Amino acid sequence: MQAFSFSSTPLDPEHCRAGLADAGAGGYASFEGWVRDHNEGRTVERLEYEAFEALAVKEGERIVAEAVARFGVKHAACVHRVGPLGIGELAVWVGVSSAHRGEAFAACRYIIDGVKHRVPIWKKEHYTDGDSGWVNCERCAAAGQTGPAPGGSGHQHEHGHDHPDPAPLFRHDYSRQTALPEVGPAGQARLAAASVLVIGAGGLGVPVLQYLAAAGVGRLTIVDGDRVEASNLHRQPLYGVADVGRTKAVAAAERLRELNRDVELRAVDSHATPENIDALVAGHDMVVECTDNFRAKFLVNDAVVRAQKPAVFASVHQYEGHLQAYRPLPHWPCMRCLWPAAPRDGLVGNCAEAGVLGPVPGALGAMQAVQALKRLLGLDAGETPALVMVDLLSLQTRRLEARRDAACDHERIGAAEPQGAAPLELSFATLAEAFESGLELVDIRETWERMHDPPGLQIPTHLPLSALVNGYVEFPTEGRYLIVCAHGVRSLSVTEQLRAQGLTEVYSLKGGLAALRS
């Protein structure tokens, strides 16, 4: 059947849905839009739909295709009425068949929201008082009505109907960075697949977060236990007056969500500690260190050396700053190589004690963001380790080549016992044994991977990784789980991420299902 079509005759849902039949479909979800008898407080008698069909069919088909691709459903279709309709008549029908109900519901919602918002269809309402009027969404925009409520996912119009928030349908335009030959679509895909842990959402963290979110880095975790203070605003302009007193991590995540809906943001409203640092670092591709104290900087340094993850460090003092990148390469120095006598806080002054001009951390943070993107895009081949010193008064930059300190034992830092961390992986001989463990098994394989599972070796709970990664489904915040995939690689990554999110009793099935069957 046609993915999107118009009909000038009454719709028959039974007939419409016949085209969605599929032996592999375990569920069907549909939406029906009906003609109702009132709008904006006026009684409606009947209405007429009119469409710019040539354009509307193309856009409608595009929306259905997007939904099929995005949610991995079997079939989807939408039919919209045109012409005169009476009260109670079926005006629009959307149907989706899918292996599982979650994707079917989500795709159905996506299609009807998209059709309402993007397809040029006009509705002429005839009121009981003899009056009539054309209604469509452009009218709402022209009237300059309220935008999306803060943090809300839609907006209510005075005339009494809901519109989907346009933001989820807004496609972020990265063309100005993909135009760079070193970036291109492949680089953009790398950024979208990347996860970055940003520790500290202050003067350095603010520009780091803004630029990484704007660039379309797929996942950002913001760690900061501080609250926004009035004295922060001069150098942390991500926050506003109304944010004073709020947790920085939460306020930052909220603002960044408004900036780019493509980015999955997580706010951790506590400081990095010896107890949580390893779990936080484990779930990410790289770390950007933006704190204002040596205790935290060395804590992060040790964790990235242990985890062998790249990191970018920066610090500022009044009008100048330091920038240093760490890469997990044998010859590469860490922060302790450079500063073997771990400095004590309070001796050399932080922003609160020494003062700082707002754009100084802004400039250093922007430099950190460049270094982070450079790493994620793989543009740092041939780079040599250095401490970069920037003086923003004299505009002098000094690059001092840094070397591994033979006395700085990275093996020892690496061996330091991560505190409070349970093993990430568990081994079981059979699936039955795994079920008996008392852990709830969660299959994160994609739907197509599960299709050939032999009977008796099926895992009821299914949260496909693609849906988790894209945020279509959320992992429960409590419970005891064993994450399962084909070979134990994806499940380990999900387990690390869930541990970093605070779930303590979550494990990965070592070797995946392949290890069980062999």
Place this chain on the structure above:
Amino acid sequence: MNQIEIQYFAVLRERAGLSRETVQTAAATAADLYDELSRRHAFGLPRGMLRVAVNDEFADWSHPLTAGDRVVFIPPVAGG
């Protein structure tokens, strides 16, 4: 006596009250030079906490000084 150009950063710049100076010194090594200047400017920071660069390269504190060297004392920086 050697003529040495010195540059200060961060807390050392604050305490010295200048960002650069040229000194005539009998100091034989970077360590000797720091100790001499630390007394003069009352830096109050132990040498072990700093790094020194001579002619734009990190150097050991035992690095011998020669006339015309450019010496930079680098305290760690924590602000963010």
